[in-house]
Amino acid sequence: xxxxxxxxxxxxxxxxxxxxxxxxxxxxxxxxxxxxxxxxxxxxxxxxxxxxxxxxxxxxxxxxxxxxxxxxxxxxxxxxxxxxxxxxxxxxxxxxxxxxxxxxxxxxxxxxxxxx
Numbered sequence: 001x002x003x004x005x006x007x008x009x010x011x012x013x014x015x016x017x018x019x020x021x022x023x024x025x026x027x028x029x030x031x032x033x034x035x036x037x038x039x040x041x042x043x044x045x046x047x048x049x050x051x052x053x054x055x056x057x058x059x060x061x062x063x064x065x066x067x068x069x070x071x072x073x074x075x076x077x078x079x080x081x082x083x084x085x086x087x088x089x090x091x092x093x094x095x096x097x098x099x100x101x102x103x104x105x106x107x108x109x110x111x112x113x114x115x116x
Contacts, residue, residue: 019064026057052111059104066097 032039033050040046073090076083 015068016064019061019068022057022061022064026054026061029053029057048111048115052108052115055104055111056108059101059108062097062101062104066094066101070094 029050033047033054036047036050069090073083073086076086
């Protein structure tokens with residue numbers, strides 16, 4: 001019984017370093033935007049650049065998260081019924097995340113065109 005329960009527990013996926021670097025960049029840009037009056041008081045042009053960087057990093061982070069989720073599901077060691085159930089639940093989430101990432105990347109292009 002104990003082995004069966006351990007098999008049902010979802011193992012954590014291996015997070016690639018690029019995902020961690022992108023998440024760190026997203027955190028850095030978010031903190032810069034949060035405290036832009038204290039960090040960038042005499043640089044009014046920093047705000048649009050930081051907003052464009054925020055949208056860009058978010059647009060890059062979403063596909064990386066999707067690939068992590070898909071690779072995790074492909075190597076899931078659990079029973080077949082659990083894998084099928086997870087696929088049914090994950091597929092709509094992946095499609096929604098793909099649309100969100102596409103929207104973020106389009107917004108990033110528009111934001112960078114406004115900055116330049």
